[in-house]
Amino acid sequence: MERTAIRRRLTWQVATVTDVRRETGTARTIVLEVPDWPGHLAGQHLDVRLTADDGYRASRSYSIASAWSDSQGSTIELTVEQVPDGEVSPYLVDVLKVGDPLEIRGPVGGWFVWKPEQDGPVQLIGGGSGVVPLRAMLRAHAHTGSTTPFRLLYSVRRPESVIYVSDLKELASSDDVDVRLVYTREAPAGEPRVGRIDADVISKYAFTPQDGATTYVCGPTPFVETVADLLVAAGHDPARVRTERFGPTGGPR
Numbered sequence: 001m002e003r004t005a006i007r008r009r010l011t012w013q014v015a016t017v018t019d020v021r022r023e024t025g026t027a028r029t030i031v032l033e034v035p036d037w038p039g040h041l042a043g044q045h046l047d048v049r050l051t052a053d054d055g056y057r058a059s060r061s062y063s064i065a066s067a068w069s070d071s072q073g074s075t076i077e078l079t080v081e082q083v084p085d086g087e088v089s090p091y092l093v094d095v096l097k098v099g100d101p102l103e104i105r106g107p108v109g110g111w112f113v114w115k116p117e118q119d120g121p122v123q124l125i126g127g128g129s130g131v132v133p134l135r136a137m138l139r140a141h142a143h144t145g146s147t148t149p150f151r152l153l154y155s156v157r158r159p160e161s162v163i164y165v166s167d168l169k170e171l172a173s174s175d176d177v178d179v180r181l182v183y184t185r186e187a188p189a190g191e192p193r194v195g196r197i198d199a200d201v202i203s204k205y206a207f208t209p210q211d212g213a214t215t216y217v218c219g220p221t222p223f224v225e226t227v228a229d230l231l232v233a234a235g236h237d238p239a240r241v242r243t244e245r246f247g248p249t250g251g252p253r
């Protein structure tokens with residue numbers, strides 16, 4: 001790997017907020033203009049660092065929600081779900097505004113990524129804000145005109161918790177993408193099932209072990225561990241199950 005590319009990833013740089021979009025009552029998408037963005041793979045994340053007036057610093061990881069192509073130049077998107085009493089996420093969701101600077105470092109990560117040239121179908125399984133890097137993969141799939149079969153299984157508490165509602169509707173209209181939502185607390189009218197992803201849901205909606213799919217699972221740590229266990233118990237090859245846990249990150253720095 002080129003030394004300049006590595007240096008750029010490890011060096012903090014200042015992005016500028018060019019747009020913000022409310023996704024749900026507790027989540028919003030932040031559009032950033034990043035000078036000299038080196039590009040990223042769908043599924044990668046970056047680090048965000050906040051500095052208080054007294055010099056106190058805190059940094060956290062956030063997945064990149066957008067796919068990257070040359071034509072997009074240096075624009076990237078993050079989607080942040082507010083964690084109650086959190087140090088960083090409430091600022092990003094409620095306070096940061098268009099025109100503000102934001103320190104970032106990245107892109108980071110080489111395993112939880114989808115590349116269009118990869119073999120085999122793709123199963124995406126997200127819980128809550130774990131849908132963020134999966135959205136980048138879905139957008140990369142659309143941008144590149146890939147015909148690789150994609151399936152998204154997305155677990156949310158209730159209809160108002162769905163992030164990327166219009167995006168998902170549009171993506172679901174593609175013949176190559178199947179989108180299924182699972183509601184854990186309250187389902188919309190006409191949807192009888194309320195409950196978590198279980199073995200039955202996996203066997204009904206996910207690719208079978210014989211399909212040779214690569215599965216990407218992302219969300220809170222307990223969600224990821226439960227789903228990964230269900231997949232392996234159903235006969236999926238653990239080597240084809242890639243996971244990303246959105247547990248607490250960072251801390252003061």
Ligand SMILES: Cc1cc2nc3c(=O)[nH]c(=O)nc-3n(C[C@H](O)[C@H](O)[C@H](O)COP(=O)(O)OP(=O)(O)OC[C@H]3O[C@@H](n4cnc5c(N)ncnc54)[C@H](O)[C@@H]3O)c2cc1C
Nearest residue numbers: 060061062063080081083086087088089129132246248249
């Ligand atoms: C690789 C990676 C990618 C991530 N991508 C995203 C993303 O795209 N969007 C996003 O919203 N978040 C993402 N996260 C989570 C994010 O890094 C922060 O952990 C989250 O925003 C909370 O930070 P905070 O400073 O507000 O809370 P903190 O001050 O760190 O924590 C406050 C309290 O909440 C608990 N807590 C912290 N994080 C979480 C969490 N994720 N879920 C439940 N409880 C938590 C802590 O244990 C603590 O009790 C990602 C994490 C990782 C590791």
